[in-house]
Amino acid sequence: MLTNEQSILxxxxxxxxxxPDRLVRTSHAHYLELSRRLIHVYQSSVGEPxxxxxxxxxxxxxxxxxxxxxxxxxxxxxxxxxxxxxxDKAGAAAKLRSRVFGLAAKRHPLVxxxxxxxxxxxxxxxAEIAAEFxxxxxxxxxxxxxxxxxxxxxxxxxxDLQPSDLLSRYNVAQTxxxxxGAVSMTVWAKQDFKNILRYxxxxxxxxxxxRQDDTYVFRFNGPASVVRSTKRYGVNFARFLPSLLAADDxxxxxxxxxxxxxxxxxxxxxxxxxxxxxxxxxxxxxIEEMFFTEWHGKERCGWELTRESAILHQAQTVFMPxxxxxxxxxxxxxxxxxxxxTPEYLRKKAATLERFxxxxxxxxxxxxxxxxxxxxxxIERIVYKSKLLPKTVLAALNEMV
Amino acid sequence: MFDPHLSDDxxxxxxSPVRLSFEQGTLTLCGVSNDLIKKVFEPAxxxxxxxxxxxxxxxxxxxxxxDRMKNxxxxxxxxxxxxxxxxxxxxxxxxxxxxxxxxxxxxxxKTRRGVVVMPTGTGKTExxxxxxxxxxxxxxxxxxxxxxMYQWHERIIKATGIDAGIIGDGVHRVSPISVTTYDxxxxxxxxxxxxxxxxxxxxxxxxxxxxxxxxALMCAAPYRLxxxxxxxxxxGKVENNDAYDEFLxxxxxxxxIEAARGKTLAAYDVIRIAVHLSDEERSRYTRxxxxxxxYISDRRADTPDYDWKALCRDSGHSPEARRALVAFHAKRxxxxxxxxxxxxxxxxxxxxxxxxxxxxxxxxxxxxxxSLRFLIPCxxxxxxKRERQEILSGLREGRYPAIVANRVLxxxxxxxxxxxxxxxxxxxxxxxxxxxxxxxxxKNQFGGAVFYEIVxxxxxxxxRSRSRRSSDAFRVKSx
Numbered sequence: 075m076l077t078n079e080q081s082i083l084x085x086x087x088x089x090x091x092x093x094p095d096r097l098v099r100t101s102h103a104h105y106l107e108l109s110r111r112l113i114h115v116y117q118s119s120v121g122e123p124x125x126x127x128x129x130x131x132x133x134x135x136x137x138x139x140x141x142x143x144x145x146x147x148x149x150x151x152x153x154x155x156x157x158x159x160x161x162d163k164a165g166a167a168a169k170l171r172s173r174v175f176g177l178a179a180k181r182h183p184l185v186x187x188x189x190x191x192x193x194x195x196x197x198x199x200x201a202e203i204a205a206e207f208x209x210x211x212x213x214x215x216x217x218x219x220x221x222x223x224x225x226x227x228x229x230x231x232x233x234d235l236q237p238s239d240l241l242s243r244y245n246v247a248q249t250x251x252x253x254x255g256a257v258s259m260t261v262w263a264k265q266d267f268k269n270i271l272r273y274x275x276x277x278x279x280x281x282x283x284x285r286q287d288d289t290y291v292f293r294f295n296g297p298a299s300v301v302r303s304t305k306r307y308g309v310n311f312a313r314f315l316p317s318l319l320a321a322d323d324x325x326x327x328x329x330x331x332x333x334x335x336x337x338x339x340x341x342x343x344x345x346x347x348x349x350x351x352x353x354x355x356x357x358x359x360x361i362e363e364m365f366f367t368e369w370h371g372k373e374r375c376g377w378e379l380t381r382e383s384a385i386l387h388q389a390q391t392v393f394m395p396x397x398x399x400x401x402x403x404x405x406x407x408x409x410x411x412x413x414x415x416t417p418e419y420l421r422k423k424a425a426t427l428e429r430f431x432x433x434x435x436x437x438x439x440x441x442x443x444x445x446x447x448x449x450x451x452x453i454e455r456i457v458y459k460s461k462l463l464p465k466t467v468l469a470a471l472n473e474m475v
Numbered sequence: 476m477f478d479p480h481l482s483d484d485x486x487x488x489x490x491s492p493v494r495l496s497f498e499q500g501t502l503t504l505c506g507v508s509n510d511l512i513k514k515v516f517e518p519a520x521x522x523x524x525x526x527x528x529x530x531x532x533x534x535x536x537x538x539x540x541x542d543r544m545k546n547x548x549x550x551x552x553x554x555x556x557x558x559x560x561x562x563x564x565x566x567x568x569x570x571x572x573x574x575x576x577x578x579x580x581x582x583x584x585k586t587r588r589g590v591v592v593m594p595t596g597t598g599k600t601e602x603x604x605x606x607x608x609x610x611x612x613x614x615x616x617x618x619x620x621x622x623x624m625y626q627w628h629e630r631i632i633k634a635t636g637i638d639a640g641i642i643g644d645g646v647h648r649v650s651p652i653s654v655t656t657y658d659x660x661x662x663x664x665x666x667x668x669x670x671x672x673x674x675x676x677x678x679x680x681x682x683x684x685x686x687x688x689x690x691a692l693m694c695a696a697p698y699r700l701x702x703x704x705x706x707x708x709x710x711g712k713v714e715n716n717d718a719y720d721e722f723l724x725x726x727x728x729x730x731x732i733e734a735a736r737g738k739t740l741a742a743y744d745v746i747r748i749a750v751h752l753s754d755e756e757r758s759r760y761t762r763x764x765x766x767x768x769x770y771i772s773d774r775r776a777d778t779p780d781y782d783w784k785a786l787c788r789d790s791g792h793s794p795e796a797r798r799a800l801v802a803f804h805a806k807r808x809x810x811x812x813x814x815x816x817x818x819x820x821x822x823x824x825x826x827x828x829x830x831x832x833x834x835x836x837x838x839x840x841x842x843x844x845x846s847l848r849f850l851i852p853c854x855x856x857x858x859x860k861r862e863r864q865e866i867l868s869g870l871r872e873g874r875y876p877a878i879v880a881n882r883v884l885x886x887x888x889x890x891x892x893x894x895x896x897x898x899x900x901x902x903x904x905x906x907x908x909x910x911x912x913x914x915x916x917x918k919n920q921f922g923g924a925v926f927y928e929i930v931x932x933x934x935x936x937x938x939r940s941r942s943r944r945s946s947d948a949f950r951v952k953s954x
Contacts, residue, residue, distance in 0.1 A: 082791075136801075142791035143800070168862045171852065175875065178850030182876040183824035192825055196848070203850075219843060222857050278499075282526050297499035297665070298693070300524045301533055306689055389528050 075312055080148040081251030085332045092330050092338040094248040095145065097241050108134065109149075109237035116153050116231040124159060125224040152243055156232035160220075167221040174218065177203050242349050246319065249348060250312035252330055252340045257303050258295040259311050259328040264288055266321035268382045268394055273317030277310045283387045290385060305331055319350025359413045361441075362396055365462045375468060377401050384408055386433045393430045399437075399467075404475040411439045411462060412448065420447045427451050437470055493552035495540065500665035500693030502537060502556065504530040515547045516540075534668045535722055538588075538697035556695050559613035559672045560651045564635045567608040570601050579728040580605050583700060588724030590679060590701035597730065599702045600627070603675050604634045606700060612672035613651035615642075617660045617690055619678045625860055627654045627677070642667070644860070657681050660690035673698040679723060680705055691722035699723045746925060749932040750815035760809050760934070763802040770799035810934045811900050812841050817848050819929050823897055824849070824877065827925075831870055831893045832877040837900045845879040845899070854880040867891060894924040900931060 082095035097105045115130045128150045135146045178184065181194035188195040204211035219225050253259075259279075263270055267290055274281060274294050284291040294314070296307035311328060318326060325343035332338045342348065369379045378400045386393040386408075395408035412423055424447075427438070431451050438455040440448060445457050456462075456470045493506040504512075504521060505528070512521050512530060520540075521530040532540070537556055544552055572580065579591045579602045587610075593599050607614050616631075618624040621644040631639045631652065640650030643659035649667055674694050676682055679701030682691060691699075701723040752760055774781040774789075789796035820834060836842040839855055846853035852866040852875055869875035871891035 136797060137794055139794060140792060143797060144791070165859065165862075168859065172862070172865065175850055175852045179869075179875050182849070182851070183821060183828065184849050185821055185825070186818070192828070199850070215847060218847070222839075222843075222855070280526050297501045297531070298533065300522045300526070300531055301501060304689075305685070390526060 075309075076148050076151055076247045076251050078251065078254060080144055080151055081254070082142060082144050082148070082248060083252050083332075085336075085338055087336070090336070090338050092252050092332055092340050094245075094252045094340070096245050096248065102140075102241075104138075105241055106237050108138065109240045112149055112153060113232060113235055113237060113240060116157060116228070117233070118231075119228055120231060121227050123225045123227055124154065127153075127228060128224075148244060148247065149240075152240065152247060153232060156235055157228060158230040159226040160229045161226055162221040165221070167217060167219060170214070171218055174203060174214065177206065246316060246348050246350070249340075249342070250315050253311040253315060253328055254308040255305050255330045255332060256308050256311045256328040256340065257305060257331055257337075258293065258299060259314075259326060261292045261294070261318065261324055261326045262286075262289050263292065263321065263324040264290075265323045265383075267385055269321055270318060270324070271385075271392055271394075274314055277314040277317075279307065279310050279314060280390060281392075283385055283392070285385075288383075303331070316350040319344075319348050321350075359411070361413050361458075361462055362411055365411070365464070365467075366397070369464045372464070374464065375401075375472075376403070377468065377471060384434070386430045388429060388433075391426070391429065393426050393433075395436065399471065401471075401475070404471075406435065407471060407474060408434050408436045409439065409467065410436060412444065413441050417447065420444055424448045424451070427453060435474065437467070437474065439467070493544075493548060494555060495544070495552060496555040497534060497558070497669035497695055498527075498531075500534050500668050500689070501531050502534055502540060502695065503527060504532075504540075511548070515543050533692045534664075534695040535692050537695035541697075556669050557672070558669045562611055562613060562635075562637065562651045564608055564611060564637065566636070568634055568636070569605055569608060570598075572601060572605060573598070575730055576602050576605070579730075580609075582727040584609065586724060586727070587698040588700070589727035590703065590723050590725070592703055592726060592729040594730060595704040599677070599704075600630055603677070603700060603702060604630060607631075607652075607673070607675075608635065610673055610698065612698070613670060614653075614673040614675065615660075615667075615671040615694075615696070616654045616675045616677060617657055618654065619657055619681050621656055621860075622863065623677065624654045624656050625863075657687045657690055661687050661693075664690050664693040668694040668696075671696045673700070675700045675702065676723065677702050679703045682722065688722070745928060747928045747930065748819055749930055750813055750819050751932050752809065752813055752934070753815065756809050756813060760806055763806045763809070766802040767799050767806070770795060808840070810931045811838050812844055813900075813931050816841075816899055816929050816931070817845065820845060820849070820897060820899070823895070823927060827895045828876075830895055831873070831891060832895045832897065833870075833893050834877065834879040834897045834899060836879060836881050839881050841899060842879050842881045849877070849879075851875065851877045851879055854878060856881070895927070896924070897927045897929065899929045 084093045084095070086093065099106075111134055112131055115134065116127060119127055119130065131150050131153070132146055135141045135149065178199060181199050183192060184194050184196040184199050185192045186196060188198075200211045204214060207214060220227070261270060270292060271281065274292070278296070279294040280296060280299075282293045284293075294311070296304070296310065298304050298306060318324065321344065323344055326341070328340040330338045330340050366379070366381065380398050380400070382394050382396065383398045384395060384406065386395070395410040397409040397411075399407045399409055401407075410427070412420070427436070427448070428451055430436070431453050436453050438448075438451075438453050439462050440455055440457055442457050442459050445455075454470060454474055456466055458466065494504070496503050496505075503524070507530065509523075520536065521532050523529075524531040541554065541556075575593075576598055579593065583589055583591060583602075583606060591599065591602060593602070603616070616624075616627045616639075618627055624641065624643055628639050628641060631637060631654070635652070637652050640648040640653035642649060642653055642655035642663055644656075647663075649670060651670070653671070655663070671694070674691075674696040676691070676699075680703045681687060682701070699722070751757075771781060771786065774785070778785070786796055786799060790800045824832065834842075834845055834851075836845060842853050842855060845851070852869065854863060854866055858866070866875065866878055868891075870878050870893070
């Protein structure tokens with residue numbers, strides 16, 4: 075992620091909207107070529123110190139009419155993030171310094187021209203130390219501060235990074251910087267709830283959930299946010315953003331505290347073309363996957379099946395049944411499949427079901443082998459052997475409605 | 476049908492006991508009615524949080540909340556906040572306190588909260604260690620930078636024999652007696668804020684920045700001590716006492732710098748030396764200056780009030796403005812790293828041969844220049860703990876005749892006794908110079924101390940030095 079010093083945000087005081095810097099094909103086509111050159115600089119500078127790489131990036135971008143200093147710094151940071159530098163973990167530079175300074179201490183002060191009182195001439199002492207090491211002085215001097223960040227030598231450059239990837243990362247990173255100042259975030263989502271909630275939780279955010287027809291409204295912030303307005307969770311929002319970007323069919327609005335403590339809106343949606351990176355969560359089990367595939371083969375008496383499309387929640391506990399079955403006349407039934415799991419999992423599942431049993435119409439499908447482990451909760455249940463069949467579910471639905 | 480609001484009424488609120496807990500840097504209170512909240516607490520002291528179905532407030536309110544609850548809800552609440560363990564100090568090894576230090580300890584002990592104001596170098600740490608040993612409770616010490624954090628760690632071992640936990644600088648070892656930095660504290664306090672009964676903020680004038688305030692806000696410690704030499708935040712700003720009062724308590728003891736000067740601090744002179752740019756430097760300096768001046772005058776032809784801020788803004792989109800900005804920084808660098816400064820340092824090293832010397836630089840680059848030229852150790856922010864200690868003990872024990880440091884050592888770092896300090900250029904403000912001065916020139920075996928300031932003549936370096944000297948802590952002897 076970028077720092078505030080690399081962030082470029084446009085605050086529109088009239089519409090009270092914040093727009094992060096963004097490089098787009100229409101107006102910034104030339105950045106694709108620049109980006110290619112920047113990647114090339116890194117790829118061809120293995121062994122050079124970070125400082126030199128940054129200077130080379132600067133030389134390319136400095137003359138570009140529309141390239142602010144912060145954008146230059148941001149490109150350096152993004153390229154650094156994709157690279158590996160030798161960080162002198164073993165402390166070789168510190169050891170070298172200790173030896174060199176130790177040798178020089180007895181000859182202090184090193185003077186420009188020796189006289190009767192001070193007879194240690196700088197150039198002679200340095201030559202003597204070099205002789206003791208058996209290496210030229212310039213080489214020793216060049217390694218003396220190798221552990222300083224600016225002098226870390228580049229070990230591995232970004233090898234597979236495409237110019238368009240770099241630009242896409244730039245756009246996401248700048249949007250993240252807008253969130254550093256955010257105090258809350260609201261997401262309207264029609265899909266991918268599980269991923270959204272899971273990654274929000276991983277980013278240590280708290281949620282409140284509302285439903286508007288087929289849309290869920292998630293409001294995210296942190297524990298202290300109800301007590302006072304705080305930017306403390308800004309980094310958490312920024313960390314969460316790439317996972318949101320990887321989801322489908324959503325829009326988001328964050329409240330960002332900008333200049334003069336004024337509030338601005340950051341608005342995004344899944345149609346903005348920003349790309350996120352997460353690995354997609356798949357079906358919890360084979361049983362669910364098989365059931366889902368099989369269901370879609372035939373007409374099912376008007377019942378429509380969707381995955382994880384309803385959320386039951388109490389305070390910070392969330393229960394997302396595996397499937398939702400919707401019927402134009404009969405409304406909604408939630409289907410939860412309990413497969414072959416550990417006793418701890420089953421205990422937890424029973425507790426969750428107990429807690430949410432009155433929050434909606436739930437149908438439970440339990441594997442025969444674990445049927446005994448879940449007590450009677452007053453929830454409709456069907457027991458399956460090795461495979462859950464659509465017709466079994468349909469039969470149970472007919473009894474329920 | 477599924478009703479998202481049903482869950483709110485599902486909570487067995489009325490039957491559960493009154494429970495006060497620590498959650499992520501906040502306090503939560505469950506099992507109380509709105510009426511009770513109104514009766515017992517100030518309005519707005521608690522906020523109802525629908526997300527967790529409990530009342531919530533900042534953790535620093537803990538002491539007051541408990542006091543009120545003990546008085547009003549007799550014995551019927553569960554306090555799950557404290558997670559602190561007593562520490563046992565078998566034989567405290569403390570220095571004998573001076574009268575003023577004892578006065579400070581006693582003043583604080585009356586309320587067990589508040590700020591102690593004492594000039595740098597007058598033993599604030601001793602006051603804090605005395606308090607730690609007297610209370611014998613779990614304690615977290617928050618220091619401005621990691622050097623100071625390590626220094627506290629050492630002082631605590633010496634005084635209590637306990638190897639304190641460290642939170643920061645890549646280490647996360649929380650124990651009942653721990654040290655940390657402001658930055659780490661504000662990040663981690665949400666998780667560790669209920670593990671300490673006493674919290675000490677060293678150089679607590681660092682506290683009033685919004686992010687850092689979290690270090691105080693998210694901590695439930697009932698006992699709070701702030702230590703500072705300079706309660707104001709920079710020149711011209713109104714003292715931000717509200718922040719202290721709220722989080723740490725009011726000022727309980729104040730000792731003025733004038734009272735300490737000459738008594739516990741060394742008597743010192745400030746000698747200012749001007750250096751001149753070489754012909755080559757001067758011509759580059761002038762050329763760069765012209766780039767900046769021309770750019771600004773060109774702009775002023777259209778926009779008469781075009782200023783520095785506008786230049787910075789324009790550097791965003793205008794390559795010329797960018798060039799002017801680069802020229803300006805190159806100019807600063809020439810001032811900072813003027814070759815003549817190295818010649819003067821050589822002269823001073825000759826003059827004070829045999830005496831330990833510390834050279835302070837305004838930038839890392841200059842500090843490395845000095846280090847490379849004289850092959851003396853340089854204390855920079857990247858130095859790891861072991862190297863720092865090796866350098867400082869080297870100077871103390873005479874293995875190193877001189878060291879060079881950058882602003883790392885601005886505040887509070889215990890330096891070996893020296894009576895010669897050289898400050899090279901740099902854009903330090905009054906507060907920094909003041910604290911730096913106090914650090915370097917402690918009362919020592921050499922009696923009087925000398926403080927040299929090397930500035931580049933005819934540049935902005937000189938202006939900065941002038942503003943520095945406007946503080947009453949400086950008495951310039953000669954130029």
